[in-house]
Amino acid sequence: MIPQEKIAAATRGLSEAFGVAAFDDIRDLTERPGSNRAFRIVVRGSAYLLRINTRAGDVTRHFDCMQAAAEAGLAPRVQYASAEDRISITDFVEAVPLPPADALRRVPAALRTLHALPPFPVAPFNTTCTFLLSKGPALDGFLQKFQAANILPEHDLVELLSQYEQLATAYSSLGPAPAPSHNDLFKPDNMLFDGSRLWMVDWEAAFQNDRYADLAVVANMLVANETEEQTYLQEYFGAPPDSYQAARFYLMRQLAHMFYALAFLSLASDGKPIDWSESVPTYSDFQRRFWAREIGLADNHSRTAYGKVHWEQFKYNLRQPRFEEALAIVANGHVDP
Numbered sequence: 001m002i003p004q005e006k007i008a009a010a011t012r013g014l015s016e017a018f019g020v021a022a023f024d025d026i027r028d029l030t031e032r033p034g035s036n037r038a039f040r041i042v043v044r045g046s047a048y049l050l051r052i053n054t055r056a057g058d059v060t061r062h063f064d065c066m067q068a069a070a071e072a073g074l075a076p077r078v079q080y081a082s083a084e085d086r087i088s089i090t091d092f093v094e095a096v097p098l099p100p101a102d103a104l105r106r107v108p109a110a111l112r113t114l115h116a117l118p119p120f121p122v123a124p125f126n127t128t129c130t131f132l133l134s135k136g137p138a139l140d141g142f143l144q145k146f147q148a149a150n151i152l153p154e155h156d157l158v159e160l161l162s163q164y165e166q167l168a169t170a171y172s173s174l175g176p177a178p179a180p181s182h183n184d185l186f187k188p189d190n191m192l193f194d195g196s197r198l199w200m201v202d203w204e205a206a207f208q209n210d211r212y213a214d215l216a217v218v219a220n221m222l223v224a225n226e227t228e229e230q231t232y233l234q235e236y237f238g239a240p241p242d243s244y245q246a247a248r249f250y251l252m253r254q255l256a257h258m259f260y261a262l263a264f265l266s267l268a269s270d271g272k273p274i275d276w277s278e279s280v281p282t283y284s285d286f287q288r289r290f291w292a293r294e295i296g297l298a299d300n301h302s303r304t305a306y307g308k309v310h311w312e313q314f315k316y317n318l319r320q321p322r323f324e325e326a327l328a329i330v331a332n333g334h335v336d337p
Contacts, residue, residue, distance in 0.1 A: 069182075156315070
């Protein structure tokens with residue numbers, strides 16, 4: 001199963017990690033064509049994850065962040081990693097379902113530990129919602145391409161750009177809240193529960209980012225009301241959130257809704273019109289099923305639905321009094337601890 005050109009590198013990894021030249025068993029876990037290759041291997045009766053990075057780019061930052069997270073007990077133990085060979089071997093997590101009510105406490109507690117680590121390296125890319133705050137040619141090109149594609153109805157596009165300006169302006173006046181961040185937690189597959197502990201995997205997108213980004217994308221899957229929001233944020237901050245923390249968190253959630261709406265509608269449209277007459281599930285129902293791994297994002301139909309539910313939730317939230325209240329609160333200024 002291992003690509004011919006990687007057999008020697010995999011053999012080196014097995015030798016250095018376990019003193020063996022071969023594994024006892026192997027199962028291909030690669031998600032889809034173009035993904036990094038992943039295999040469940042068994043060595044001396046224990047299961048491990050062998051991962052071969054096939055995407056272009058230096059994996060040193062990825063492996064450094066993964067190692068730091070593993071040492072903090074947030075990621076599976078790293079048995080072997082070679083940036084030169086682009087191969088890693090980590091403990092394998094036999095995952096079981098994590099109920100949303102339990103995740104409301106476990107995930108923010110894990111994020112609190114992650115965000116307290118020494119700073120992660122910077123990255124040459126940003127695939128998170130804070131990309132929408134990074135003014136420059138890349139952002140300008142992304143927004144112009146989206147507008148030109150006529151993906152949204154004209155009145156929706158006008159509303160989006162207007163509200164986006166408010167969000168971007170509000171955030172530009174805030175002090176930074178940098179922290180070592182995972183940055184790919186909008187996918188529930190990157191949070192694995194073994195029945196007693198939560199593990200975060202796939203650190204390819206990790207870098208130093210606004211701490212509220214990780215918080216927001218997970219909350220958009222799990223937090224359904226203000227009571228759950230209080231539980232979630234209290235677990236993260238170690239105390240009930242103050243008005244500024246709650247407002248900044250709320251605004252980042254809206255930025256995340258906008259980002260994933262734009263990104264997935266663009267990805268799914270592939271230059272073709274989006275059918276807005278087709279009904280979509282409610283946001284809460286979609287995310288409940290997404291968290292439970294009942295649906296994924298492997299095809300354009302599901303990507304369109306994902307983009308649509310984020311867009312509809314974004315529109316709804318921006319018309320609520322809390323949006324203006326949150327803007328007013330952060331405008332008064334505050335520095336996070």
